Amino acid sequence: MAPGPLPAQPLLAVRGITKTFPGVVANDGVALEVRAGEVHALLGENGAGKTTLMNILYGIYQPEAGEILVRGSPVRIRSPRDAIARGIGMVPQHFLLVRRHTVAENIALVLPQEGFLFPARRIEEQISNLGRRYGLAVDPHARIWELSASEQQRVEILKTLIRGAEILILDEPTSVLTPQEAQSLFVVLRRMKQEGHAIIFITHKLDEVAAVADRVTVLRRGRVVSTVQTNEADKGTLARMMVGRDVEFDLRRTPRAPGVPVLRVEALSARTDRGTPALRGVSFIVHEGEILGIAGVAGNGQRELVESLTGLRSVTGGLVRIQDRDITNRSAREILEAGVAHIPEDRLRLGVVPAMSVAENLVLRRYRYAPFSRGPMLHLPAVGKFARETVAEYDIATPGPDAPTRQLSGGNIQRLILGRELSGAPRLIIAAHPTSGLDVSATEQIHTLLLRRRDDGAAILLVSEDLDEILTLSDRVAVLFRGEIVGIVPAEEATAERIGLLMMGQRL
């Protein structure tokens, strides 16, 4: 995709943008130019400042310094309304749609000039036209809750196009898509590019940059490292720019014959918080020394599965056994005492108590056992000793064991959780999205720790929406779709394409 002759004047330019939050410089003199007819990737790790920059462009944050130029003239964007008036549209990572309303109604909602009565009817044709033009087919009468994540994303894109956006910002758009859906999104983006739109594509995935972007700007710690033509930079170069050092792409997962079954799940059923079926007869086995990956698009029962296995949700049917001990519908405490470690998805609400100290959080699930308790009393010297050792062993960057945990970065909070859960040699480790939102070095470290536990004989259930992570770590991959396991594939046969098809519900 060689870039054709591009117009001299960029559609959008920012210069010297600086934005600080208490204790963090989120953007430090950032410059960026986006031309009509290009897909411009904004690449960076979590916390590099990508989202802050986009929130400035969309009028959600005000920068402390710097200027924004649209078609060469300086503008001040004070609200999303200003942004839309300048032709800037945003497709958020988490969709802002009214789930019980139809597609047309959701789109009418963003068009205040539409009439008071039956506004949705008049725009149905517009929706169909735009859909044909860009390959964004979606039924205007469908209700949002009936749509897949990929279709909902189309609605968000249509919302920006119908308001006349020329510059589209897509924030991590593939995070909710299967590989095949991501490919069809890229087709849409190319179509929009041909129509003269400028597209800013926020991502931290290197493969996507190569697949869809013409140019890429790399951000690291709030600063622009470089802007390059995509076809002039290979994956290694981009990774080095993004992380600031060489990155190991291939973790060595040594072949290991799995041992005896540790976790047996048979015909497990459970409901969502709203009472709708979430798991419909899920069965699988995780063996000693094996990582079973659970892949799937978000919201296909992953959360309920993890909660059902860890005693946080009661199941409506089926059996869960750990080494032949029935733990179905047992309390979180009994399951914990059966040797199950749980690395939860929601770190700040579940995994730690942010207001309590690092030391207290390190014994959050073990405070009641020796040596941390003696009768009804806590034994604080033992807690302190364990905390100091674990902070050192797991490299937890903290002002001290007595600092409140909320002062720690996301990566260090996750190290704390791993330190707590992996000490004491658990038989089964249930890890939910263990690296989501973490930077490359924390991710590498966590992957290494999990693989080491596997080599030591632990059974690991890895639930993740990051397909790369699943494929890197798992010995076998199971795919959840609408609360059912639609297939379990051994690592050798698990390709992104094959897993992707399963994620869309095509059974083997």
Add this chain to the structure above:
Amino acid sequence: MVIERRPDPSGMWVLGVSVGAVLAALVAASGIFLAYGVSPGHAYAEILRGTFGSRLLASEIVSRAIPLLLCGVGLTLAFRAQFFNIGAEGQLLAGAMAATGVALFVPVPSAWLIPCMFAAGFAAGALWGFLPTLLRVRLEVNEIITTLMMNYIAIYTVQWLIHGPWRGETAWGFAYTDTFVEAARLPMIAGTRIHVPTLVLGLLLAAGLSFLLARTRLGFETRVIGQGVHAARYAGIDPGRTMILVMLLSAGAAGLAGVGEVAGIHRRLMDPVQVSLGYGYAAIIVAWLARGNPLATVLTALFLGFIFTAGDVLQVALRMPARVTDVFNGLILFFLIGSERLLYYRVRLAPMPVGTATAPAPDAGPDAGGGPGSEH
């Protein structure tokens, strides 16, 4: 100007904001004095002279602080577990009823009478708190409503008792019980109304509950629950069980306060308005000012004791109605809650973004995002 989140409020800042809120409340109360045609300066001078000028009134501060301390220290514990016990008033009255029942009708050897009254008072207060806790834990019934309603049940039960079955034979038609025998009266510091055993119990509870929170498994569980039930369940804690234990202690402490009032001050059970001058409600302020620290309630209970005594002074010296104390308490709680945001947010003058030559006159930028900490 932007409003942004403050990283972590320091202890000094918390103290400063609390003192500031109390001062602001006192300034606002000046309006009441003006409405009565009294200059606020004169009124405050009169309060200070009246309360600290005589040994008797100064000792009244301590005597009033005793029930406030017992109720308040229990409330800090309940609040730490996110259980909003508004029912200390009723739990206090339940304790008063039980102690009276033991004193008047249970044949106990003299030496054992007072310990039995305290035990019965604690148990009755705990029972009064247990019912709403059970409803909350089992059926998720809002405890703010139920504990408050339990207060009315206690008030009317006391009234029924003193008008009906327990009306004293020596009361000449007044609505109160017979006077307690000597063995059922608490020893006092001579020349004051400071009942020593209850004061000692209050101080021991403040120290004991501080220890409990910091050093015991139950305290650890309480602190985890106070930060969120989800993390507690993940930690293998049974939030219901912990909440019940915490509330038995909290409500039992309020029950002890009731024992002190009937066995120390009144020596009989009488109208609920006289048994408790709203100590159970004022204890909410005691606990709030103490910011969940049981030891700090020793100081905050004394402060509220001072407010109650000041109310007496105003009544006597300036002929203001007794209810002026309630107005003070209301204003203090109002300003305290209002100042809460100052603890966690600060107002900062931000430089205006540059490159806005074409922009119209700038006004305050939107603070919509709320900073990077707003995503949880």
